[in-house]
Amino acid sequence: EVQLVDSGGGLVQPGASLRLSCAASGFTFNTYAMAWVRQTPGERLEWVSSIGSGGVPTNYADSVMGRFTVSRDNSKNTLYLQMNSLRDEDTAVYFCAKYMGSSGTSLRTFDNWGQGTLVTVAS
Amino acid sequence: DIQMTQSPSSLSASVRDRVTITCRASQTITTHLNWYQQKPGKAPDLLISGASISQTGVPSRFSGSGSGTDFTLTISNLQPEDFATYYCQQTYSLPVTFGGGTKVYI
Numbered sequence: 001e002v003q004l005v006d007s008g009g010g011l012v013q014p015g016a017s018l019r020l021s022c023a024a025s026g027f028t029f030n031t032y033a034m035a036w037v038r039q040t041p042g043e044r045l046e047w048v049s050s051i052g053s054g055g056v057p058t059n060y061a062d063s064v065m066g067r068f069t070v071s072r073d074n075s076k077n078t079l080y081l082q083m084n085s086l087r088d089e090d091t092a093v094y095f096c097a098k099y100m101g102s103s104g105t106s107l108r109t110f111d112n113w114g115q116g117t118l119v120t121v122a123s
Numbered sequence: 124d125i126q127m128t129q130s131p132s133s134l135s136a137s138v139r140d141r142v143t144i145t146c147r148a149s150q151t152i153t154t155h156l157n158w159y160q161q162k163p164g165k166a167p168d169l170l171i172s173g174a175s176i177s178q179t180g181v182p183s184r185f186s187g188s189g190s191g192t193d194f195t196l197t198i199s200n201l202q203p204e205d206f207a208t209y210y211c212q213q214t215y216s217l218p219v220t221f222g223g224g225t226k227v228y229i
Contacts, residue, residue, distance in 0.1 A: 045167070045210055045221040061218050095166055105173035108214035109157050113166035 002026040002112040004096050009117030016086050016121075022079040022096030022114050030054070030074040033099040035110065036081045038092035038119075048094070049081065050108070063089075086121045093118050125149050125213050129222030136227055142198040144225045146211035151191050155215035158187055158196045161224075162207045170209075171196065201227075 008020040020036070036048040049070040050059045058070050069082040079096050094117050097110035126149035136142050146156065154174035159167035169178050171187040174194055184199045198205055206229060211222040 043208070043224060045212075045224075047217075047219045047221075050217075059217055100169070100172065105155055105157075105176070105214065108217070108219045109169065109172045109212075110159075110167075111169050111172075111178070113168075116166055 002098065004098065004112055004114035006094065006096055006114035006117040009094065009119045011120045011122065012086055013123050014087060014121055017082070017084045018086065018119060020081040020083065020094055020096075020117055020119075024077045024079065024096075024098070027098070027112075029072075029077040033102065034072065034079045035097045035099065035108075036070060036079075036094055037097050037110065037113075038090075038094045039116070040092045046092070050099075051079070053102075083119070086119075088121050091119060091121045124218055125152060125216060125220055127211055127213055127220050127222040129209075129211055129225050131225060132223060133226040133228065135229065136201055137229065138201055138203060140201045142201055142205075142227060144196045144209055144211075144227075146189075146194045146196070146222050148192045148194075148213055148215075152213045152215035154190050155213055156187075156189065156194045157212045157214060158185075159210045159212065160205075160207045161210065167210060198227075 003025045005023045035050040051070045067085045071080045096114040098112040100106040100109040100111035128147045156174045158171040161167040175187045186197050188195050208224045208226045210224050
């Protein structure tokens with residue numbers, strides 16, 4: 001059974017940094033691209049970043065480009081999101097998500113999600 | 124970016140009703156359209172991919188249709204466990220984008 005366990009969220013001040021982690025199990029982690037998706041307090045879903053199975057390519061939403069960095073450690077079956085220069089508008093529940101496949105309509109389709117970790121940015 | 128517009132944003136329904144949710148893309152996305160169900164406090168759950176392909180274990184009362192820019196999720200014979208929020212998502216191009224959600228309530 002696929003399991004994704006998100007962690008690392010918390011309450012931070014604007015300008016601070018935070019690193020999220022996603023521990024994966026139940027599938028061959030190093031063969032799937034992964035992503036981070038966030039859900040705002042208004043319950044809107046926003047794609048944040050994606051990373052290829054081997055660590056490249058990486059892609060980012062414009063709103064986080066230059067501030068967030070996605071990475072993975074395939075030896076530890078773990079996905080990361082380093083978040084720097086956090087802003088109020090980054091407040092959200094952050095989910096890691098697994099790509100269903102690598103081509104066609106499976107590409108960028110998220111067939112498994114973590115439980116989410118809450119990031120609150122406030123002074 | 125491709126904008127996804129869902130309607131309605133919420134709807135009231137009863138058990139055994141037939142419910143239809145629509146999703147419109149701001150440009151053609153062929154059949155690169157997914158539907159997710161989300162219950163309070165939980166992560167979204169993939170129901171349908173490729174506009175009409177139901178995932179393993181999804182009840183047959185859920186069906187998806189459409190291509191190009193207009194898509195529909197239909198729930199026939201609504202069951203108590205179907206009261207949730209439904210989101211569409213386009214995967215045609217980055218950034219992937221989601222509709223605003225449709226909350227189905229009693």
